[in-house]
Amino acid sequence: MVNNINGSNTFKTSQVELELLHTLLEDEDDTYPWNPCDEQSDDYYLQLEQQFQMEDVLDEELAMRSKTFYKKLDTLWSGLFNTEDYKHNTKIAFLSELQQxxxxxxxxxxxxxxxxxxxxKATEIFNSQQTIGEQLVQCVQTVLPQWDSDDLFVMARPLAFAMRSGETQTEDSVIDMxxxxxxxxxxxxxxxxxxxxxxxxxxxxxxSISVTSDQ
Structure with missing residues (x-):
């Protein structure tokens, strides 16, 4: 009979039950004050409240510092992008890829x-204030300087209109010419x-290169 009781699953104690028993048997100073009406529990709750208040202050300060940090970082990046060295290096990279x-x-x-x-020439005047037609004419005049700009503008007009409409020029269409x-x-x-x-x-x-580099 005793052996049956000892071997039964009824009296097996789980780890959770052991931890609960251990907590209940600890000294009162080291455990949670279960009785809120006890005068000694006031210090415990006050300490918790101060801790939570400090965490709120730290979270608020962290949020403010984060905004300041990211604002300064944006300013630094903006300043970097506007430097002459950055623009020069970017044009070199664009030119190299375009030539290839x-x-x-x-x-x-x-x-x-x-x-x-x-x-x-295309890389040099890219993103300038010139119209598409003016950019096309300048590109062609680098290889055909004897051509009058007015004649080239007539030739560039339909292409400029097509570019403003979002149409692209394919390799095959150029080769077919x-x-x-x-x-x-x-x-x-x-x-x-x-x-x-x-x-x-x-x-x-x-x-296309510019859009890819910005991503």
Whole structure:
């Protein structure tokens, strides 16, 4: 009978029950004051209240300091982005990527020095106060300086309108303008049109590079 009782699960004590028993058997000074009416419990509750008040003050101060910190950080970043060194390094990075893109897309149809000149001018005037038409004309005049700007503006007008409408210039459309002919076989007006299309493509690529770098 005794063995049956000792072996029964009825008298097995869980860890939670042991911890509760241990708490109840501790000295009163080390345990929670179960009787709120006891005078000695006032000090305990006062100490807790002061602790909570201190935590509230610390949280409020931390929030204020965090706002100040992030505001200073934003100011520092803004100042960094507006420095001449940052702008110069950014343009170098944009130019390098744009040149690689133009070379990979058109080097087998258009002279490399033309692509390099258009890329340099497009990067130089990118995000300027000039209109899209003015940017296109300046890019083409770097490779065709003998062309009158008014004539180039007429050629640039439909492309400028297309860019404002969100239309993009594809590689294939530029390549189709050259066809299977050698560059030297193209007439001057054909070279101007191809150069204008490449300038349009270059500015579109710069817009994409700029958006990617900001993310």
């Amino acid at each position: 893109t133009l070379q990979a897309s058109f080097a087998n149809r258009v002279p490399q020095d033309w692509l390099k000149s258009i890329a340099q 050259v066809g299977n002919r050698e560059w030297t076989q193209l007439a001057e007006v054909e070279k101007a049109k191809v150069s204008m299309a490449i300038a349009y493509y270059a500015i579109g690529q710069l817009n």
